[in-house]
Amino acid sequence: MSARAEPSSEPTPEPRLGLRERRRNTTRRSLEDAALRLFARDGFDATTVEAIAAEADVSPRTFFRYFAAKDEVLNPDRRARQALLREAVAAAPAGLDDLATAFVALAAVADDLAADREMLLLQRQAVVTSALLRGRTYDVLLSWQHTLTAALADRRGVPHDDLAALSVAAAATGVWQAAIGRWLDAEDTDLGDLLTKACSSLGGRPDGT
Amino acid sequence: MSARAEPSSEPTPEPRLGLRERRRNTTRRSLEDAALRLFARDGFDATTVEAIAAEADVSPRTFFRYFAAKDEVLNPDRRARQALLREAVAAAPAGLDDLATAFVALAAVADDLAADREMLLLQRQAVVTSALLRGRTYDVLLSWQHTLTAALADRRGVPHDDLAALSVAAAATGVWQAAIGRWLDAEDTDLGDLLTKACSSLGGRPDGT
Numbered sequence: 166m167s168a169r170a171e172p173s174s175e176p177t178p179e180p181r182l183g184l185r186e187r188r189r190n191t192t193r194r195s196l197e198d199a200a201l202r203l204f205a206r207d208g209f210d211a212t213t214v215e216a217i218a219a220e221a222d223v224s225p226r227t228f229f230r231y232f233a234a235k236d237e238v239l240n241p242d243r244r245a246r247q248a249l250l251r252e253a254v255a256a257a258p259a260g261l262d263d264l265a266t267a268f269v270a271l272a273a274v275a276d277d278l279a280a281d282r283e284m285l286l287l288q289r290q291a292v293v294t295s296a297l298l299r300g301r302t303y304d305v306l307l308s309w310q311h312t313l314t315a316a317l318a319d320r321r322g323v324p325h326d327d328l329a330a331l332s333v334a335a336a337a338t339g340v341w342q343a344a345i346g347r348w349l350d351a352e353d354t355d356l357g358d359l360l361t362k363a364c365s366s367l368g369g370r371p372d373g374t
Numbered sequence: 375m376s377a378r379a380e381p382s383s384e385p386t387p388e389p390r391l392g393l394r395e396r397r398r399n400t401t402r403r404s405l406e407d408a409a410l411r412l413f414a415r416d417g418f419d420a421t422t423v424e425a426i427a428a429e430a431d432v433s434p435r436t437f438f439r440y441f442a443a444k445d446e447v448l449n450p451d452r453r454a455r456q457a458l459l460r461e462a463v464a465a466a467p468a469g470l471d472d473l474a475t476a477f478v479a480l481a482a483v484a485d486d487l488a489a490d491r492e493m494l495l496l497q498r499q500a501v502v503t504s505a506l507l508r509g510r511t512y513d514v515l516l517s518w519q520h521t522l523t524a525a526l527a528d529r530r531g532v533p534h535d536d537l538a539a540l541s542v543a544a545a546a547t548g549v550w551q552a553a554i555g556r557w558l559d560a561e562d563t564d565l566g567d568l569l570t571k572a573c574s575s576l577g578g579r580p581d582g583t
Contacts, residue, residue: 236505262577263575264575264576264577295509296445296506296509296510296513297505297506297509298509299508299509299510299512299513300504300505300506300507300508300509300510300511300512301505301508301509302509302512303508303509303511303512303515304505304508306512310548310552328556328568328571328572328575329571329572329575331552331556331572332549332552332553332571332572332573332575332576333575333576334552335545335548335549335551335552335572336544336545336546336548336549336576337545337548338548339519339544339545339546339547339548339549340541340544340545340548342544343519343540343541343543343544344541347537347540359537362537362538362541363537363538363540363541363544364541366472366473366537366538366541366542367473367541367542367545367576367577368471368473368576368577
């Protein structure tokens with residue numbers, strides 16, 4: 166579950182990456198982009214791996230070197246972002262309660278997400294077309310909730326099944342997802358602002374004071 | 375979206391129901407029970423409408439008089455329960471803020487859910503077997519969120535797209551779902567207690583004081 170468990174898929178490779186790794190990242194990103202375009206245009210269920218590979222100018226065999234299945238193309242940066250969330254929770258100031266910690270950490274991830282608005286819009290368009298894909302979205306949402314629960318529990322040195330950590334994580338990821346939806350609805354909104362307002366609606370102060 | 379839009383599927387029919395309506399309710403409930411048993415045993419994807427109908431001793435044609443598709447058998451009491459949620463929000467004491475109102479209203483639905491523990495366990499077992507069914511679960515979760523958002527907004531006389539109402543609804547339904555999961559995990563827990571504790575974890579007081 167470490168951020169290094171899969172190659173970074175950021176568009177700008179870090180300088181220490183070799184040629185082979187950079188090429189891997191480029192191919193990976195091409196496949197992700199091609200898949201999202203086709204899912205959004207033709208629907209997830211009607212899009213084949215063959216079509217995705219053709220759109221990205223590679224063979225279907227190459228596709229399967231990067232992804233085990235069609236639905237794995239979505240949320241490509243999830244592992245890296247969940248690692249970022251864990252780090253942000255661990256780095257939160259000592260005085261913050263769970264809810265403020267969760268929002269501070271999610272705001273850090275939001276900064277990272279903001280660059281991917283176009284991709285997230287395509288993703289949302291694809292998700293509408295397929296119940297299977299909504300099932301996958303649900304799994305991803307739960308994985309965020311589990312990641313945040315465990316990070317909050319670790320921060321307080323309590324077991325991962327801590328009810329308070331679970332409750333805060335479930336609330337915060339629910340709010341986070343709603344804020345992302347609202348942010349995608351209107352071009353002139355700021356995801357960080359939306360999160361701050363949402364946090365205040367729960368009676369929390371995002372700075373934890 | 376009214377509670378009367380579909381026949382009540384409570385096991386004890388109200389006295390004013392005629393023989394025909396009671397028979398309809400019995401058939402409906404038999405189909406729901408049969409479907410849940412088979413989904414949990416054989417998996418959702420492998421269970422056919424024919425098998426469900428046979429298990430309930432009716433024809434497939436009868437199945438389709440009650441449900442448009444296989445996945446509609448799940449969450450049969452949703453509409454009635456969402457109506458209950460709306461009523462509970464509207465009836466909440468005037469001094470409560472959105473978060474306290476949401477928890478008071480969800481606690482009312484929790485009382486109603488508690489009788490259905492066995493059915494919910496079967497449902498959860500079925501959902502594990504199918505991404506399609508998890509997609510359906512996600513849709514249902516969102517429909518709860520929308521219902522609660524609209525009810526909270528109506529209570530304060532603001533538009534349904536109110537960000538504060540959405541944030542609280544997303545947080546509360548997230549917590550609610552996590553609490554239900556925890557409640558299903560262990561037989562000796564009380565769903566109402568779990569909700570109260572979860573609400574306190576968010577810094578809220580369930581009585582709104």
